[in-house]
Amino acid sequence: MPFYSPSRLKICAAILLSFALASCNSSAEAPHSSGASADPPPATVSPETNSPARPSSKPVTGATKEPPLKEEPPQHQPDIQPSASAPTVETSTIQPQSKPPSKPTEPIFEPQSPSLASLKLGASEKEVVKHYGAPDDSYPLPGDSNTINIWEYDGLAIGLNERDKVVYIEITSNKVNTGVQGLSYGMDGTKAADLLGISAGAKTNVLALEVSGGWLKVDLDPDSRKVLSIKLLKDDI
Known part of the structure; x- marks a missing residue:
């Protein structure tokens, strides 16, 4: 039998003890150190697809984002028809152009109702003044x-009898309107004769036309044959 000294026995015991301690530590840490040997967590099955739900690979870092709200379609507004009793009235901004007052048309000379310078034979003194x-x-x-009272105006003479009635009217200027269409002082004697319906000879210096209650006479210039005066007078003067 070999002989072992006490010092060798202590060394052998220490080595055996250290192996025993190392073996105990390795067996205790084995289930925590190996991640591959651990059983994976049970898979969850979705009730809608009957397939295992895979865990999301992205971590949730905030609150769950809600889906956007659907916009409601605009409600249809019923068309409001205007009332038939209140029609729309459009106001025009266009102002009508004002027309200048037209001059009254001069009448054609009427022998049955003669007038000259807007006066008739027998007109009153008040009408003349008007x-x-x-x-x-x-x-x-x-x-x-009888005696006639003559009133003189510029280019016009009016005779009034003792009863202040007009018996004589004479125009001697183109400043006075005759009141007869086409008849004027200074016009050609031949045209005046045609207008009044009088036949005038080449040597006639006076155009005479019988009218109701008197006479219309037109004096002509002997040389130029132009109208020098126009007279309306009663037949008793």
């Missing part, structure tokens, strides 16, 4: 049977 105002001058003109 048309022409007070005369520039006046004087009496004695006649065979």
Whole structure:
């Protein structure tokens, strides 16, 4: 039998003890150190697909994002028809152009109702003043049977009898309107004769037309044959 000294026995015992301690530590740490040997967690089955649900690979870092709300379609507004009793009235901004007042048309000379310078034979003194105002001058003109009072205006002479009625009218200027269509002082004598329906000879210096209650006379210039004066007078003067 070999002989072992006490020092060798202590060394052998220490070596055996250290192997025993190392073996115990390795067996205790074995289930925690190996991650591959651990059983995987049981898979969850989705009730809708009957297949295992895989865990999300991205970690959840915030609150769950809610899906966007669906916009409701605009409600249809019923068309409001205008009331038939209240029609829409459009106001025009266009102003109508004002027309200048038209001049009254001069009448054609009527022998049955003669007038000259807008006065008729037998017109009153008030009518004369209404048309022409007070005369520039006046004087009496004695006649065979009576005296006539002559009122003088610029280019116009009016004779009134003792009853203040017009018996005489004479135009001697183109400043005075005759009141007869086409008839004027200074016009050609031949045209005046045609207008009044009078036949005038080449040597005639006076155009005479009988009218109701008197006469219409037109004096012509002997040389130029132009109208020098136009007279309307009663047949008794």
